[in-house]
Amino acid sequence: MTLEETRALAQSIRDxxxxxxxxxxxxIEHLLIALISRGHVLLEGPPGTAKTFLAQCFSRATGLEFGxxxxxxxxxxxDILGSNLFxxxxxxxxxxxxxxxxxxxxxxxxxxxxxxTQAALLEAMQERRVxxxxxxxxxxxxxxxxxxxxxxENQGVYPLPEAQLDRFAFKLLVPYPSLEEEARIVERFGTLxxxxxxxxxxxxxxxDATKIAAAQAxxxxxxxxxxxxxxxxxxxxxxxxxxxxxxxxxxxxxxxLANAARARAxxxxxxxxIPDDVKALATAALRHRLLLxxxxxxxxxxxxxxxxxxxxxxxxxR
Numbered sequence: 642m643t644l645e646e647t648r649a650l651a652q653s654i655r656d657x658x659x660x661x662x663x664x665x666x667x668x669i670e671h672l673l674i675a676l677i678s679r680g681h682v683l684l685e686g687p688p689g690t691a692k693t694f695l696a697q698c699f700s701r702a703t704g705l706e707f708g709x710x711x712x713x714x715x716x717x718x719x720d721i722l723g724s725n726l727f728x729x730x731x732x733x734x735x736x737x738x739x740x741x742x743x744x745x746x747x748x749x750x751x752x753x754x755x756x757x758t759q760a761a762l763l764e765a766m767q768e769r770r771v772x773x774x775x776x777x778x779x780x781x782x783x784x785x786x787x788x789x790x791x792x793x794e795n796q797g798v799y800p801l802p803e804a805q806l807d808r809f810a811f812k813l814l815v816p817y818p819s820l821e822e823e824a825r826i827v828e829r830f831g832t833l834x835x836x837x838x839x840x841x842x843x844x845x846x847x848x849d850a851t852k853i854a855a856a857q858a859x860x861x862x863x864x865x866x867x868x869x870x871x872x873x874x875x876x877x878x879x880x881x882x883x884x885x886x887x888x889x890x891x892x893x894x895x896x897x898l899a900n901a902a903r904a905r906a907x908x909x910x911x912x913x914x915i916p917d918d919v920k921a922l923a924t925a926a927l928r929h930r931l932l933l934x935x936x937x938x939x940x941x942x943x944x945x946x947x948x949x950x951x952x953x954x955x956x957x958x959r
Contacts, residue, residue, distance in 0.1 A: 642855035653847040657702035661842040664822040678904040680810025681786040692789040696747045704849040708743030712754040718761035748788035766808040812929035863903040864913040868958035888932035898926045916957040
């Protein structure tokens with residue numbers, strides 16, 4: 642697949658998702674970038690902002706097999722991965738696959754389950770495989786996790802482990818819609834006779850596993866110059882030297898940011914990455930990997946402003 646075909650495919654997916662989702666253009670673009678660069682996405686926003694519905698619409702348009710796990714405090718790792726059950730008729734163990742065996746996994750309210758259960762996703766998110774009773778089972782090549790969490794409630798939630806946060810390419814904040822967007826939402830959804838579904842809006846499948854794999858392979862045509870590599874590395878390393886941060890970003894963050902920048906370049910019709918690609922994705926790629934120092938928290942520093950300052954202070958190639 643050529644880069645122009647990749648760009649056209651992404652636009653087709655945008656158009657289909659836009660039949661149901663009002664606004665959220667930036668969120669949809671980040672989902673496309675994550676898909677093409679083989680990344681995972683964490684969506685954070687208040688209830689009722691269509692995080693779950695967005696994932697369902699995205700799954701329908703891309704043709705990815707959809708799976709959903711509703712995370713709860715009593716959820717166990719086996720409820721995610723599955724288990725080997727003994728078949729008395731054959732006297733053999735048979736694998737009963739859990740919901741993780743899909744293409745696009747919606748991890749709904751992921752912060753409502755204890756770290757032990759959250760850790761069941763670590764191998765799947767990094768290596769796209771799971772291990773059960775010492776046997777490894779591969780997941781699909783397009784396996785992607787879209788997780789959601791509610792930032793408002795503090796009771797009954799568990800902070801995501803750092804190792805898990807670091808596996809998400811992006812953390813996207815889903816805000817309340819604007820006045821005009823909310824009016825369009827009410828007009829579009831207020832006339833439905835029941836809960837909204839993907840079928841209500843006629844969203845068509847415009848991609849499949851073969852096309853998505855070809856789009857992912859097309860990133861091989863996108864040049865990542867040495868100057869952009871150095872810029873990305875310097876930006877990530879700057880998070881480790883900043884006194885306002887107690888913890889900086891990992892080398893994995895630099896790799897994922899560079900890959901995502903290549904995907905963004907492809908979606909914008911370029912066969913090369915420019916500094917603006919890295920800058921545009923820096924906040925989404927770094928905000929969940931950084932930890933404010935106690936002094937910065939007391940001063941009321943916002944993570945987004947701090948990342949913006951780091952981008953401004955890191956010299957970009959000309």
